[in-house]
Amino acid sequence: xxxxxxxxxxxxxxxxxxxxxxxxxxxxxxxxxxxxxxxxxxxxxxxxxxxxxxxxxxxxxxxxxxxxxxxxxxxxxxxxxxxxxxxxxxxxxxxxxxxxxxxxxxxxxxxxxxxxxxxxxxxxxxxxxxxxxxxxxxxxxxxxxxxxxxxxxxxxxxxxxxxxxxxxxxxxxxxxxxxxxxxxxxxxxxxxxxxxxxxxxxxxxxxxxxxxxxxxxxxxxxxxxxxxxxxxxxxxxxxxxxxxxxxxxxxxxxxxxxxxxxxxxxxxxxxxxxxxxxxxxxxxxxxxxxxxxxxxxxxxxxxxxxxxxxxxxxxxxxxxxxxxxxxxx
Amino acid sequence: xxxxxxxxxxxxxxxxxxxxxxxxxxxxxxxxxxxxxxxxxxxxxxxxxxxxxxxxxxxxxxxxxxxxxxxxxxxxxxxxxxxxxxxxxxxxxxxxxxxxxxxxxxxxxxxxxxxxxxxxxxxxxxxxxxxxxxxxxxxxxxxxxxxxxxxxxxxxxxxxxxxxxxxxxxxxxxxxxxxxxxxxxxxxxxxxxxxxxxxxxxxxxxxxxxxxxxxxxxxxxxxxxxxxxxxxxxxxxxxxxxxxxxxxxxxxxxxxxxxxxxxxxx
Amino acid sequence: xxxxxxxxxxxxxxxxxxxxxxxxxxxxxxxxxxxxxxxxxxxxxxxxxxxxxxxxxxxxxxxxxxxxxxxxxxxxxxxxxxxxxxxxxxxxxxxxxxxxxxxxxxxxxxxxxxxxxxxxxxxxxxxxxxxxxxxxxxxxxxxxxxxxxxxxxxxxxxxxxxxxxxxxxxxxxxxxxxxxxxxxxxxxxxxxxxxxxxxxxxxxxxxxxxxxxxxxxxxxxxxxxxxxxxxxxxxxxxxxxxxxxxxxxxxxxxxxxxxxxxxxxxxxxxxx
Numbered sequence: 117x118x119x120x121x122x123x124x125x126x127x128x129x130x131x132x133x134x135x136x137x138x139x140x141x142x143x144x145x146x147x148x149x150x151x152x153x154x155x156x157x158x159x160x161x162x163x164x165x166x167x168x169x170x171x172x173x174x175x176x177x178x179x180x181x182x183x184x185x186x187x188x189x190x191x192x193x194x195x196x197x198x199x200x201x202x203x204x205x206x207x208x209x210x211x212x213x214x215x216x217x218x219x220x221x222x223x224x225x226x227x228x229x230x231x232x233x234x235x236x237x238x239x240x241x242x243x244x245x246x247x248x249x250x251x252x253x254x255x256x257x258x259x260x261x262x263x264x265x266x267x268x269x270x271x272x273x274x275x276x277x278x279x280x281x282x283x284x285x286x287x288x289x290x291x292x293x294x295x296x297x298x299x300x301x302x303x304x305x306x307x308x309x310x311x312x313x314x315x316x317x318x319x320x321x322x323x324x325x326x327x328x329x330x331x332x333x334x335x336x337x338x339x340x341x342x343x344x345x346x347x348x349x350x351x352x353x354x355x356x357x358x359x360x361x362x363x364x365x366x367x368x369x370x371x372x373x374x375x376x377x378x379x380x381x382x383x384x385x386x387x388x389x390x391x392x393x394x395x396x397x398x399x400x401x402x403x404x405x406x407x408x409x410x411x412x413x414x415x416x417x418x419x420x421x422x423x424x425x426x427x428x429x430x431x432x433x434x435x436x437x438x439x440x441x442x443x444x445x
Numbered sequence: 446x447x448x449x450x451x452x453x454x455x456x457x458x459x460x461x462x463x464x465x466x467x468x469x470x471x472x473x474x475x476x477x478x479x480x481x482x483x484x485x486x487x488x489x490x491x492x493x494x495x496x497x498x499x500x501x502x503x504x505x506x507x508x509x510x511x512x513x514x515x516x517x518x519x520x521x522x523x524x525x526x527x528x529x530x531x532x533x534x535x536x537x538x539x540x541x542x543x544x545x546x547x548x549x550x551x552x553x554x555x556x557x558x559x560x561x562x563x564x565x566x567x568x569x570x571x572x573x574x575x576x577x578x579x580x581x582x583x584x585x586x587x588x589x590x591x592x593x594x595x596x597x598x599x600x601x602x603x604x605x606x607x608x609x610x611x612x613x614x615x616x617x618x619x620x621x622x623x624x625x626x627x628x629x630x631x632x633x634x635x636x637x638x639x640x641x642x643x644x645x646x647x648x649x650x651x652x653x654x655x656x657x658x659x660x661x662x663x664x665x666x667x668x669x670x671x672x673x674x675x676x677x678x679x680x681x682x683x684x685x686x687x688x689x690x691x692x693x694x695x696x697x698x699x700x701x702x703x704x705x706x707x708x709x710x711x
Numbered sequence: 712x713x714x715x716x717x718x719x720x721x722x723x724x725x726x727x728x729x730x731x732x733x734x735x736x737x738x739x740x741x742x743x744x745x746x747x748x749x750x751x752x753x754x755x756x757x758x759x760x761x762x763x764x765x766x767x768x769x770x771x772x773x774x775x776x777x778x779x780x781x782x783x784x785x786x787x788x789x790x791x792x793x794x795x796x797x798x799x800x801x802x803x804x805x806x807x808x809x810x811x812x813x814x815x816x817x818x819x820x821x822x823x824x825x826x827x828x829x830x831x832x833x834x835x836x837x838x839x840x841x842x843x844x845x846x847x848x849x850x851x852x853x854x855x856x857x858x859x860x861x862x863x864x865x866x867x868x869x870x871x872x873x874x875x876x877x878x879x880x881x882x883x884x885x886x887x888x889x890x891x892x893x894x895x896x897x898x899x900x901x902x903x904x905x906x907x908x909x910x911x912x913x914x915x916x917x918x919x920x921x922x923x924x925x926x927x928x929x930x931x932x933x934x935x936x937x938x939x940x941x942x943x944x945x946x947x948x949x950x951x952x953x954x955x956x957x958x959x960x961x962x963x964x965x966x967x968x969x970x971x972x973x974x975x976x977x978x979x980x981x982x983x
Contacts, residue, residue: 361548441595630760658969663970688976
């Protein structure tokens with residue numbers, strides 16, 4: 117087990133290193149000169165050279181990349197003498213737009229994205245698995261067809277259309293919800309809940325529809341298994357047969373998919389956050405892309421990759437706990 | 446002595462795209478207490494459908510007619526709730542593929558225990574003792590420890606032993622064995638057949654043994670029902686079926702069996 | 712005695728098994744298996760699950776590379792044959808598998824299935840393709856007018872006949888039957904075995920007949936190799952294996968086969 121974990125963590129480190137390398141390569145080598153961008157409109161060639169030196173842009177790619185990695189783990193210094201700026205670890209650089217520390221920007225915004233992701237996940241798991249189960253048990257009936265029709269429809273509505281429609285009806289027209297904003301829980305649970313409700317619903321809808329179809333398919337497959345026939349032949353109650361024998365085999369594969377989806381969402385829900393103007397990592401990503409704010413793009417890419425890669429390992433570990441067949445003997 | 450199981454004019458009909466199809470037609474047989482009756486037939490003969498019909502486990506949409514009486518009590522037409530008291534408690538069943546017939550997510554101990562507790566109730570602790578006894582009875586070594594193993598950790602023969610232990614844990618009056626040795630190696634098959642015969646002698650359970658293998662049936666059944674395409678071809682004592690088959694199909698089946706000892710004897 | 716068609720010497724196959732958490736273990740599936748096979752002869756390889764009989768078949772068919780040992784076909788070493796040499800070997804050695812349906816492409820007509828080996832090998836049959844397909848179907852007892860049907864329109868026994876006909880299309884010297892009759896109903900199985908014997912009489916090729924069922928083997932084999940845990944425990948003429956088995960494992964196998972009371976059998980035969 118320890119050997120396995122060590123292997124997985126080594127693999128994880130390697131993948132993250134590759135992600136760093138490639139994002140660095142793409143954003144810093146293929147996009148316009150950052151020094152020109154930082155310098156702005158009133159710029160002298162001397163100033164550009166100065167900025168390049170401070171940021172280390174005059175150095176070859178590999179040594180720039182090395183400085184970036186060192187900065188991540190040990191922090192780094194920009195410039196020298198009186199102009200020296202120390203960037204403590206983990207150093208992701210400074211935004212070209214606002215000169216803020218990118219790490220601090222992330223720390224500020226991550227709770228918003230996490231709140232959106234967790235709330236949506238709870239919603240879509242409840243709705244998706246619930247609908248899928250009901251559909252599977254009532255396979256071929258009116259219930260099944262209605263739910264699956266809704267799921268197909270729901271999955272086809274673009275996020276922003278749903279978001280804007282909900283906003284128009286609930287906020288503008290009926291005025292039963294406040295305009296969404298990143299309200300902290302400490303500002304009052306009710307307001308907090310009301311503010312996040314729409315983002316949750318919007319984000320959860322697509323996933324819920326997908327999970328409903330997935331759950332339905334898995335449960336139907338499981339119900340056809342021989343061990344379900346055994347369970348019935350044993351004279352177990354339908355509730356026990358369903359709860360114990362069908363649910364666990366049917367839902368275990370869904371944990372894998374859920375782990376990946378959730379991990380990806382922690383890296384920011386781009387569209388939902390942007391549409392509702394929530395200041396999360398997703399909106400930060402969208403803004404940075406629009407303005408070519410390279411350190412920020414770099415950071416959000418890395419952050420999302422880290423969540424996905426770590427999520428993958430966590431999912432595998434959880435899976436070994438859920439399915440005895442992949443456990444160590 | 447009254448018969449344990451009386452099946453009369455059993456007909457099972459399935460709706461298909463080509464209309465209603467009778468997969469079992471007018472089948473009648475009886476099983477005495479501690480007697481073994483074999484149902485033999487090739488694929489599509491309706492032998493498995495017949496056995497599933499006894500427990501009311503036919504796939505959705507199947508319509509059953511005729512009469513199935515257990516201890517004089519009619520089973521057909523009962524609700525699922527009523528049949529649940531019969532399943533496992535009075536009639537239990539084992540299947541062809543023991544690996545897929547056991548749930549891979551739970552220990553074999555739990556799967557036996559839940560069956561016992563569903564019918565007899567009681568604490569888990571008490572049930573665990575019963576589980577150990579049941580596993581001992583079917584020849585699983587170190588039963589207490591092995592009860593906490595998962596199905597994939599056993600060999601094919603042991604898995605079928607576990608299925609048998611589970612089937613007999615409530616001491617049912619009738620055991621239905623649907624191709625229980627077909628997926629097993631021949632040496633393991635011999636062990637399982639011996640185990641079944643031995644347990645039957647000990648417990649006095651009646652048995653319906655379904656198989657495609659005439660030679661297997663001849664070693665275990667007192668009476669034999671031969672089926673083809675849902676129809677009852679012939680029904681009689683094993684001796685009559687094997688020594689004096691009346692029907693051409695039975696004779697043909699018997700002639701198709703490859704012989705091991707023939708030339709040896711001559 | 713003439714040169715054997717096939718000579719296997721110390722064929723060995725080891726697998727590296729990876730545990731779920733990266734632990735490795737080595738497992739010897741086939742352990743120094745040797746045998747000779749003459750043209751026109753049938754060698755049955757019998758054993759229970761995990762005995763290594765199917766792995767042996769796969770190595771002989773060159774669907775799997777042996778870890779050790781050599782394989783000679785018509786006096787040439789084909790153990791590591793590649794390219795044209797391997798193509799020639801494939802032409803001479805055909806395989807019939809256990810599950811007829813999963814080994815026939817469901818979207819192809821019987822004719823296309825039967826002619827596929829010819830197309831792969833680049834052979835133009837004399838008298839045209841269509842005529843050959845019809846002839847092949849006739850040889851295995853299928854209605855040649857059904858050559859445009861799809862596998863799903865045939866029964867299990869008929870589908871296996873298609874598999875056999877496909878093997879015969881390239882006029883092989885050796886046909887490997889990997890549990891080819893195991894999935895068939897008993898009455899159908901008897902017919903397919905009779906077909907296999909007739910085809911051998913007509914064309915004079917060899918069979919390697921892989922089976923777990925000793926009783927079936929007796930009807931078709933000239934020689935029998937009994938395998939257990941990767942090794943051949945006993946090898947000899949068919950009659951000797953059945954009447955005078957030397958190895959205790961062979962005796963166990965024979966004793967385990969369920970039998971109908973010989974007295975009943977005798978009475979039935981006397982009456983019929």
